[in-house]
Amino acid sequence: MTDNIFDRLAELLSSPGTVNWGLARELGTSVAGDPGTVPADATDYWAGLVDTAQHILANSTAIDLTAPGVVALDRRDWTTETIPGFSYLAEPLASTLSTDESSPFGPIFSIMVGLQIGSMVGSLSHRALANFDAALPPLDAGHLRFVAPNITEFTDTHELDTRQAHLWIAAQELVQNRFLAIPAVADHYRSLVATYVEDLELDPESLPMGGGDLDPERLGQMMQDPAFLTGMFTGPNQEANLARIQAFLAVAEGYVGHLLNKLDANLIPQLGRIREAVDRRRATPSQGEVFLQKLLGIELRRPEYRTGTAFFEEVERRWGADAPAAVWTGIDGFPDTDELSDPLSWAARALLS
Numbered sequence: 001m002t003d004n005i006f007d008r009l010a011e012l013l014s015s016p017g018t019v020n021w022g023l024a025r026e027l028g029t030s031v032a033g034d035p036g037t038v039p040a041d042a043t044d045y046w047a048g049l050v051d052t053a054q055h056i057l058a059n060s061t062a063i064d065l066t067a068p069g070v071v072a073l074d075r076r077d078w079t080t081e082t083i084p085g086f087s088y089l090a091e092p093l094a095s096t097l098s099t100d101e102s103s104p105f106g107p108i109f110s111i112m113v114g115l116q117i118g119s120m121v122g123s124l125s126h127r128a129l130a131n132f133d134a135a136l137p138p139l140d141a142g143h144l145r146f147v148a149p150n151i152t153e154f155t156d157t158h159e160l161d162t163r164q165a166h167l168w169i170a171a172q173e174l175v176q177n178r179f180l181a182i183p184a185v186a187d188h189y190r191s192l193v194a195t196y197v198e199d200l201e202l203d204p205e206s207l208p209m210g211g212g213d214l215d216p217e218r219l220g221q222m223m224q225d226p227a228f229l230t231g232m233f234t235g236p237n238q239e240a241n242l243a244r245i246q247a248f249l250a251v252a253e254g255y256v257g258h259l260l261n262k263l264d265a266n267l268i269p270q271l272g273r274i275r276e277a278v279d280r281r282r283a284t285p286s287q288g289e290v291f292l293q294k295l296l297g298i299e300l301r302r303p304e305y306r307t308g309t310a311f312f313e314e315v316e317r318r319w320g321a322d323a324p325a326a327v328w329t330g331i332d333g334f335p336d337t338d339e340l341s342d343p344l345s346w347a348a349r350a351l352l353s
Helices: 005-013 021-032 042-060 075-097 106-124 148-157 162-180 183-198 216-223 228-232 238-260 271-283 287-296 302-319 323-329 343-351
Strands: 069-073 143-147
Touching: 021 075, 021 106, 042 069, 042 143, 042 162, 042 238, 069 075, 075 106, 075 143, 075 183, 106 287, 143 148, 143 162, 148 162, 162 183, 162 238, 162 271, 183 238, 183 323, 238 302, 238 323, 302 323, 302 343, 323 343
Parallel strands: 069 143
Antiparallel strands: none
C-alpha cells in the first residue's frame, strides 16, 4: 500500500459496491503490521484441540458443537479473512450514508466505510486470540480462526501452561462460533444492528461536502478519526438501540462462559489462572476495541458479560439443563438488560408463560 492513501483516490473512486472491500483488506493488513509466525503444523494442532473440546462439552448443551473448518493464522491473514464477517455492520452504515443513489459522492462513502472497517479489524488483530476475541463478533461461521502469534504472547506473558490455555481458547472459539451460527441468534443480532443503523439520522453539515463541494482537508481528517461516523449521526432511539446490542453481546459471551464453566478443573488445573489472566487482559481495552467503541459509540462493558454468565447459571439451576435454550428457541426469548440481572422476570415472560 502506498504511504499516502489519497494518492490512489482516483483509482479507488471507480471501485464498485457500497463498501470498498478491497481497500478495507489492503488497509487492514497494513494496520495489522508484523504478521508474526505460525508453526507449520498449527492448523492440525488446533483442529485436534477443537475436537477435544467438542467431545468434552457436547453433552452439556443443546447446541450442535460439530466444528466447521479450523485454521491457524498470522495477524495479517486473520485480518483479511475476518473483514468480510463485518459486512452486517459495514453495508448498512454505507447505505445510510448514501441515501441519495444519484449522489456523485457515493464512492467516497464507500471508501470512508472501507477505511474504517479495515482499520478496525487490523487494529483488533494486534491482540485478538481468535474470532471470539474480536469485541463485536464477525458473522461468518465458516471457520474457527486462531491467531497463533497472539496466543503465544498471551500464554508467555501470563506464564500459563500452553496445553491447558490452548484447550480453553479452543473451547471458547468453538462455543461462540456455534452459538452465533444458530440462525435465530444470527438473525436477531443482525436485526439489532440494522435497527440501530436505520434509526440513525445523518447530519448533512457533518459531511465533507456539507456545502455541496468536496472538502479534501475535511475528508482526510474524517478518515483518520474512528469516531467520525458517530459524530455524523443522531437519533432519538440511539441509546435504547445500543442497549439492546449490549444486552445481546452479554448474552452471547455469557452463554459461552456458562458452558465453559463445565470444563473439568481436573482436566485444566490452571482454569482459575486462565480466567484471571483473561479478566486482567480485558480490563484494559485493546487498541482495536477502543477503535470500535469510537466507531459505533458502543461501550464494551465487560462486567455485563459476567452478568450474562450468571444469568444462564441461574436459569439452569432453577429450571433445568434445557431451560437456557429457550433464549434462542422461544418467541422473543432474548433477555433485555434488566432481565439479565433478574432471571425470574425473564422466565415469567419467556419461559413460563
